[in-house]
Amino acid sequence: MQAPIQAPAASVPAPSGAPVVALRGVTKRFPGVTASDNVTVEIRSGEVHVLLGENGAGKSTLVAMLAGLQQPDEGHIEIDGAPVAVTSPKQALAMGIGTVFQHSMLVPSLTVVDNFALGGVWWKRPDRAGIAGRIEETAKRLGLRVDPYALVSGLALGERQQVEILRALMRGSRCLILDEATAMLTPHEAVGLGELMRRLVAQGIAVIFITHKLNEAIAYGDRISVLRLGRNVGEIGPETLRSATDAENTERIIALMFGTSRAGEGSRGEHRTRVVGDSVLQVENLCSEAGRVPVRDVTFSVRSGEIFGIAGIDGNGQKELAEVLAGQAQSSAGSIRLMGREIGGTSVGDRRKSGLRYVTDDRLGEGTVGIFAVATNFLLKDIGAAPYWQRGIEHPEEIRRQADRHVQDFDIRTPGIQTPVGKLSGGNIQKVLLARELTGAAQAVIFAKPTYGLDVNNIRATRKRIGGAADAGKAVVLISTDLDELLELADRIAVIDRGSIRGIVENGEGARDAIGRLMSAGDDR
Amino acid sequence: MTDEQAIAQPAQQSHGRATRDSSANASLRVLAVSIGPLIAALVVGAILLLAMGFNPVSYYSYVVQRAIFSPSGLEATLTRMGPLLLIAASLIVAFRAGIWNLGGDGQYLLAAVFVAATVPLTMNVLPVWANLLLGLLIGAVVGAIWGILPAILKAWQGINEIITTLMMSFLGVSLANVLVKLAFLDPATTTPQTRTLPVEARLPRLFDTATSSGLLIGLFAVIAVHLIMTRTSFGMRLRLVGANPRAAVHAGLSVPTLTVAVFAISAALAGLSGAVDILGTHGNVRADWNPAYTLTVVPLVFLARLNGFGSIAYVFLFSALTIGGESAARRIGVPSFFSLVIVAILLITLGLAEYLDKRHQERVRR
Numbered sequence: 052m053q054a055p056i057q058a059p060a061a062s063v064p065a066p067s068g069a070p071v072v073a074l075r076g077v078t079k080r081f082p083g084v085t086a087s088d089n090v091t092v093e094i095r096s097g098e099v100h101v102l103l104g105e106n107g108a109g110k111s112t113l114v115a116m117l118a119g120l121q122q123p124d125e126g127h128i129e130i131d132g133a134p135v136a137v138t139s140p141k142q143a144l145a146m147g148i149g150t151v152f153q154h155s156m157l158v159p160s161l162t163v164v165d166n167f168a169l170g171g172v173w174w175k176r177p178d179r180a181g182i183a184g185r186i187e188e189t190a191k192r193l194g195l196r197v198d199p200y201a202l203v204s205g206l207a208l209g210e211r212q213q214v215e216i217l218r219a220l221m222r223g224s225r226c227l228i229l230d231e232a233t234a235m236l237t238p239h240e241a242v243g244l245g246e247l248m249r250r251l252v253a254q255g256i257a258v259i260f261i262t263h264k265l266n267e268a269i270a271y272g273d274r275i276s277v278l279r280l281g282r283n284v285g286e287i288g289p290e291t292l293r294s295a296t297d298a299e300n301t302e303r304i305i306a307l308m309f310g311t312s313r314a315g316e317g318s319r320g321e322h323r324t325r326v327v328g329d330s331v332l333q334v335e336n337l338c339s340e341a342g343r344v345p346v347r348d349v350t351f352s353v354r355s356g357e358i359f360g361i362a363g364i365d366g367n368g369q370k371e372l373a374e375v376l377a378g379q380a381q382s383s384a385g386s387i388r389l390m391g392r393e394i395g396g397t398s399v400g401d402r403r404k405s406g407l408r409y410v411t412d413d414r415l416g417e418g419t420v421g422i423f424a425v426a427t428n429f430l431l432k433d434i435g436a437a438p439y440w441q442r443g444i445e446h447p448e449e450i451r452r453q454a455d456r457h458v459q460d461f462d463i464r465t466p467g468i469q470t471p472v473g474k475l476s477g478g479n480i481q482k483v484l485l486a487r488e489l490t491g492a493a494q495a496v497i498f499a500k501p502t503y504g505l506d507v508n509n510i511r512a513t514r515k516r517i518g519g520a521a522d523a524g525k526a527v528v529l530i531s532t533d534l535d536e537l538l539e540l541a542d543r544i545a546v547i548d549r550g551s552i553r554g555i556v557e558n559g560e561g562a563r564d565a566i567g568r569l570m571s572a573g574d575d576r
Numbered sequence: 577m578t579d580e581q582a583i584a585q586p587a588q589q590s591h592g593r594a595t596r597d598s599s600a601n602a603s604l605r606v607l608a609v610s611i612g613p614l615i616a617a618l619v620v621g622a623i624l625l626l627a628m629g630f631n632p633v634s635y636y637s638y639v640v641q642r643a644i645f646s647p648s649g650l651e652a653t654l655t656r657m658g659p660l661l662l663i664a665a666s667l668i669v670a671f672r673a674g675i676w677n678l679g680g681d682g683q684y685l686l687a688a689v690f691v692a693a694t695v696p697l698t699m700n701v702l703p704v705w706a707n708l709l710l711g712l713l714i715g716a717v718v719g720a721i722w723g724i725l726p727a728i729l730k731a732w733q734g735i736n737e738i739i740t741t742l743m744m745s746f747l748g749v750s751l752a753n754v755l756v757k758l759a760f761l762d763p764a765t766t767t768p769q770t771r772t773l774p775v776e777a778r779l780p781r782l783f784d785t786a787t788s789s790g791l792l793i794g795l796f797a798v799i800a801v802h803l804i805m806t807r808t809s810f811g812m813r814l815r816l817v818g819a820n821p822r823a824a825v826h827a828g829l830s831v832p833t834l835t836v837a838v839f840a841i842s843a844a845l846a847g848l849s850g851a852v853d854i855l856g857t858h859g860n861v862r863a864d865w866n867p868a869y870t871l872t873v874v875p876l877v878f879l880a881r882l883n884g885f886g887s888i889a890y891v892f893l894f895s896a897l898t899i900g901g902e903s904a905a906r907r908i909g910v911p912s913f914f915s916l917v918i919v920a921i922l923l924i925t926l927g928l929a930e931y932l933d934k935r936h937q938e939r940v941r942r
């Protein structure tokens with residue numbers, strides 16, 4: 052950790068010092084939207100500066116400008132009080148701005164080490180062993196678990212996020228930007244990252260932290276700026292933050308974010324029991340060697356109207372289990388039965404036809420096609436289906452009508468339904484995915500981290516829809532790293548660790564502790 | 577819900593204003609970006625011609641005169657378009673589905689050889705139209721057969737099709753030559769070539785001109801492929817596989833089956849191109865003949881962004897350049913491959929134009 056912190060040694064005495072980085076009157080327009088509208092923000096050394104705002108408010112756009120990926124149309128960026136033009140990511144790094152982006156910037160076909168070596172000079176052979184050593188050492192100090200020689204494409208999204216945090220820190224930044232870095236972490240890991248941020252600012256680094264979880268913002272932030280429709284609508288300074296209670300702070304933030312104080316996690320904790328019916332999805336002794344984490348002897352069954360939660364640290368076989376269930380990966384033993392019928396040997400398409408749906412968490416990698424229009428992405432899993440196609444011929448009118456309806460129902464912020472989905476904000480891409488998956492008939496639905504990247508209002512709406520799916524008699528498997536989400540929605544919760552189920556807990560009194568015990572039992576090994 | 581929509585309103589309104597302001601500018605820019613590079617390419621070509629000691633003005637005017645403004649030249653240009661358009665169709669299907677079928681030359685030539693070997697024999701027992709249909713069918717089937725191996729290797733083993741199709745293409749071209757020299761030799765002539773389909777038995781001419789109806793087949797194929805790729809569910813599936821194979825798997829498509837289908841269609845179209853060229857223009861295949869259309873059409877379909885109608889325009893331009901260039905080679909002495917040089921320069925100037933346009937847009941916004 053010595054290297055990264057060399058620069059601000061002088062500024063250590065003043066914990067909340069002068070602005071290291073500042074945005075002054077910055078405006079950024081994209082076709083159809085003003086993503087940043089005359090934004091002024093000052094980032095001081097020794098402070099965690101939290102950026103909050105609903106999906107599409109313009110947070111990631113600010114990050115892109117600081118990281119050199121985008122240039123402001125108006126206004127400028129200042130570093131140490133001097134105006135600068137950040138024209139490339141390389142330059143941003145050289146100026147001491149390190150970034151963990153919302154969507155992975157790692158090269159999937161390379162190992163972790165090789166990804167770290169990419170920034171090096173081209174005429175020197177990278178010192179892979181040396182880099183691997185430093186990765187392991189830093190990871191250990193930060194309490195992260197990273198295998199330097201793992202192929203990035205085999206890592207779960209949460210693990211990729213950890214790798215990116217590590218990379219940004221190892222490059223010696225004075226200003227560290229974390230765009231939704233906790234979205235994929237378990238509460239425990241998120242606390243770890245929060246403590247890490249506190250340690251970093253104590254050493255004089257400036258941190259920009261973007262999150263949708265208000266409790267994290269209040270717990271780890273020194274200063275909070277709220278964005279709305281691209282504008283900076285308010286800042287809460289350290290004094291106010293510290294003097295007010297958490298509840299007051301939350302209320303103030305929500306009022307700034309949405310213009311009302313009617314939002315938040317109102318339904319927290321009041322988990323409803325539903326009328327459960329017959330068993331719909333039965334999984335017995337399921338094994339698979341297809342992925343990086345082998346799935347070992349998984350057995351569970353989900354009944355109609357029931358939500359079965361799967362908790363665990365990301366990268367413990369959740370992705371592999373979901374893919375085996377959906378048919379994207381081969382099982383090596385065991386059986387999967389849907390409505391009593393064995394589906395273990397059938398293709399992805401056939402399983403879908405017989406009523407099994409898989410809502411992936413990899414929204415850019417496989418869930419959507421970035422260059423395709425929003426309207427097209429709504430139909431990726433229904434190509435050829437009536438009424439959108441008739442005898443194989445496309446009916447644009449129907450496609451447009453459905454797209455308009457989805458955009459309205461799911462409050463998707465997009466310039467138009469023909470906009471390529473890759474141009475939307477992270478949360479809005481997620482909404483496109485959910486709109487596609489939450490409509491239509493199904494017997495059983497597997498959700499992988501359905502609310503990741505959504506703002507509080509959209510999380511509430513999505514959770515309500517997942518509950519609604521179960522109310523309508525579907526069997527729901529809910530994979531999540533967010534324990535609160537599971538406790539709010541699930542009827543039973545399983546804990547997965549290294550590819551096998553540690554135990555299954557009935558949701559209710561004491562469930563949180565029971566799950567915590569199961570999860571930490573895994574850590575001990 | 578309602579107040580959130582109210583918030584979303586202003587953003588949408590400002591969007592409307594912004595697009596209206598820039599629409600006049602935008603169409604001008606599109607024009608500049610598409611015509612400018614062509615002019616630039618011709619100017620660079622002129623400089624090269626000057627350096628080679630030729631008069632560029634007389635070269636260009638001669639090419640245009642011969643290829644477009646003389647009736648026989650225009651007919652030759654249009655006739656040449658037939659096989660080229662079929663190759664373009666073959667490439668558009670494959671590239672849009674993300675598959676690099678670069679084996680068109682082998683597929684084309686083998687098909688041509690089998691067609692030339694068969695139709696002069698069957699013409700005695702079949703009516704002309706049936707004989708021509710048989711020829712087209714043979715071409716398509718032979719082409720498709722030559723695509724099977726790379727298709728299977730790609731679909732189930734994931735072996736890179738660029739390498740396998742190129743290798744199959746070398747094999748196909750050599751095999752075609754061997755067949756012409758050994759198996760399908762016309763015993764009546766001394767030059768090594770196949771039997772010749774008499775002019776009366778070839779594809780009919782269009783109206784009263786010398787233009788072969790192969791042009792219609794080519795136009796039909798390109799437009800059909802364009803419509804299939806953009807308007808049908810089959811085309812949508814192929815585009816999904818091409819854009820993101822993982823998303824295609826996730827959506828439940830059978831990627832191997834679609835891969836084989838793409839190869840079959842693409843290779844059949846390349847084979848059809850060979851059949852049309854024999855049935856419409858050449859009538860026979862001489863030993864060591866290989867026009868190598870595929871690798872020259874690849875840049876054209878990319879210039880057209882894999883758009884069928886754009887490809888027709890570029891194929892016309894290229895066809896005219898080669899027909900005119902061939903005459904110019906005889907009359908002025910500029911080598912006939914100079915038309916390829918122009919295409920290459922055009923690729924570069926178009927790329928540059930796009931880059932400059934992007935930079936310009938960024939600067940305007942700032």
Ligand SMILES: Nc1ncnc2c1ncn2[C@@H]1O[C@H](COP(=O)(O)OP(=O)(O)OP(=O)(O)O)[C@@H](O)[C@H]1O
Pocket residue numbers: 081082084085086104105106107108109110111112113153464465466474475476477478479504506
């Ligand atoms: N490259 C781009 N091209 C066009 N529009 C873009 C681009 N990047 C962002 N936008 C638009 O700018 C707006 C702000 O997006 P941004 O990604 O900054 O939101 P965000 O606050 O990070 O949201 P989220 O919480 O969903 O990640 C959105 O309307 C988005 O569609």
Ligand SMILES: [Mg+2]
Pocket residue numbers: 110111112153230476477478
């Ligand atoms: Mg974002």
